[in-house]
Amino acid sequence: MEHPWILVLLVFAALPLVCAMCRRVHVRLPDAQRLAKPTLRTGLLWTLPALETLTIALLVVVAAGPQTGSRAACDLRNARDIIIALDTSESMGAMDADMRGRSRLGAAMLLTADFIGRRKGDRIGLVAFGGRAITQCPLTFDRGLALWLLGQMEPNMLGRRTALGEAIALGAERLRERGGALVVISDGRNTAGEIAPLDASRTAQAWNVRIYTIAVGSGGVAPAPVQLPSGRTVTREKSYPLDEATLRQAAEVTGGRSFRATDADALKRVFGKIDTLEPRPTDELRRLPTGQAAISLALFGAALSAALLLVSSVFLRTAPGLR
Numbered sequence: 001m002e003h004p005w006i007l008v009l010l011v012f013a014a015l016p017l018v019c020a021m022c023r024r025v026h027v028r029l030p031d032a033q034r035l036a037k038p039t040l041r042t043g044l045l046w047t048l049p050a051l052e053t054l055t056i057a058l059l060v061v062v063a064a065g066p067q068t069g070s071r072a073a074c075d076l077r078n079a080r081d082i083i084i085a086l087d088t089s090e091s092m093g094a095m096d097a098d099m100r101g102r103s104r105l106g107a108a109m110l111l112t113a114d115f116i117g118r119r120k121g122d123r124i125g126l127v128a129f130g131g132r133a134i135t136q137c138p139l140t141f142d143r144g145l146a147l148w149l150l151g152q153m154e155p156n157m158l159g160r161r162t163a164l165g166e167a168i169a170l171g172a173e174r175l176r177e178r179g180g181a182l183v184v185i186s187d188g189r190n191t192a193g194e195i196a197p198l199d200a201s202r203t204a205q206a207w208n209v210r211i212y213t214i215a216v217g218s219g220g221v222a223p224a225p226v227q228l229p230s231g232r233t234v235t236r237e238k239s240y241p242l243d244e245a246t247l248r249q250a251a252e253v254t255g256g257r258s259f260r261a262t263d264a265d266a267l268k269r270v271f272g273k274i275d276t277l278e279p280r281p282t283d284e285l286r287r288l289p290t291g292q293a294a295i296s297l298a299l300f301g302a303a304l305s306a307a308l309l310l311v312s313s314v315f316l317r318t319a320p321g322l323r
Contacts, residue, residue: 006064081139081180082119083171084112085127086153087216089162091188091240093155094217104216105155107267108185115271116146125174126150129167131159131192139174162186163193165200168211168250172204179208183274184250187217189243197246201253210256213247214270217261 086092092105102110116124124146126137137149164186171182182204190197204211221239248258261267 004064006060009060009063079141080119080122081125081175081178082122083125083127083139083174083180083182084115085129085133085167085171085182085184085186086112086136086150087130087162087164087167087184087186087188088128088153088155088157089130089188090156090160091162091238092186092216094187094238094240103155104187105153108214108216109150109153111267111271112185113147113150114268115274116143116150118275119143125171127167127171127174128153128158129163129170130157131161132163133166133170133193134158135170135174159192161192162188162190163195164188164190164246164250165195165197166193168197168200168204169195172200172207172209172211175204175209176207180210181256181274182209182211184211184213184247185216186213186247187215187240187242189241189246197250198253201250205254209254211251211254212256212274213251213258214267215242215244215247215258215260216267217242 086105086108088105092108093103095103120143121141123139123141124137124143125135125139126146126149128134128136136153137146140146164184167186168182168184171184175182201211217240221237244258244260251258257273259270259273261270
C-alpha cells in the first residue's frame with residue numbers, strides 16, 4: 001500500500017448496513033405488509049446496503065494505493081558516494097613494461113570499470129582532468145551510464161598538462177552535500193590550473209570527503225605517443241617522473257590513504273583495498289512497489305456503482321424508509 005493510513009476510513013464503509021438495520025428496527029409497517037408473504041424482491045432488499053458498503057470499501061482501498069508487487073531499490077540514505085578522478089594528460093598514454101601492453105590510462109580504465117561494476121547500491125561519478133578538469137559523469141546509480149562515459153576517455157582529451165588541484169577541487173565539490181570518497185588516479189605532478197592540490201584537499205576535508213590517491217606508472221622512461229606540430233603522432237621514449245609526495249599529502253589531509261601502482265596487478269590490489277577502506281552504513285535495500293492494482297479495483301468499484309444504481313432504481317426500488 002502506498003498510503004496505508006487511509007485504510008482507517010474503512011470503518012465508515014459499514015454505515016449503510018448500520019443505517020439499514022436501524023431503519024428496520026424503528027420503522028413500523030402496516031399490518032397488511034407485516035402479514036404479507038415474503039417475495040424474492042423483498043428478500044433481496046438487504047443487498048442494496050451491502051452493495052453500498054462494498055462500493056465505499058473499494059473506494060477507500062483504491063485511495064490507499066494498493067500494489068501487486070515490489071522491487072529492491074537503492075536507498076540514497078544508505079548509498080556510498082564515490083567519485084573517481086582519472087588523469088588523461090599526455091603522460092597517461094605511456095606504456096610501461098608491466099602494464100601488459102596497455103597504456104597507464106588504459107590499465108586504469110580497465111580496473112576502474114571492474115570497480116564500478118561491483119558498486120551495487122552505490123552512487124558513482126567520474127572526473128576527467130588534463131590541462132583542466134571536467135565532470136565526465138555526475139553521481140549516479142546507473143552503472144551502465146558510468147561505464148559508457150568511462151569508455152569515452154582518452155589521453156590528451158583535455159590537454160597535455162595535469163591540473164591535479166582542479167581535479168581534487170571539482171571532485172570534492174560534487175561530494176559536498178553528503179561527503180564520500182574521492183579516488184584520484186594520476187602519474188604526474190600538478191602542472192596546470194590555479195588551485196594547489198593541498199588547498200583543494202583541505203577544502204575536501206572540511207566537506208567530509210576522504211581522498212584516496214593512486215600513483216600509476218614506474219616513474220621512469222617509457223614509450224608514449226607524442227603529437228608533433230604537424231599533427232602526426234609518433235611513439236617516443238620519454239621520462240614522466242611521479243610526484244608521490246603531493247599525492248600522499250593530499251590523501252593524508254583528509255584521512256585517506258595514498259597508494260603506488262607500478263603495474264597492472266598492483267593497481268588491481270589497490271582497488272581491492274579501497275573496497276575495504278570505504279565503509280558502508282548498511283547493505284539493506286529499500287523495497288519499492290511495482291504493480292498498480294488501483295486501476296483494476298477502481299474499474300470493479302465503478303461496475304458495482306452502476307449495478308447499485310440499476311438495481312435500486314428498477315428491480316429493488318422501494319419507498320423511502322422501507323429498505
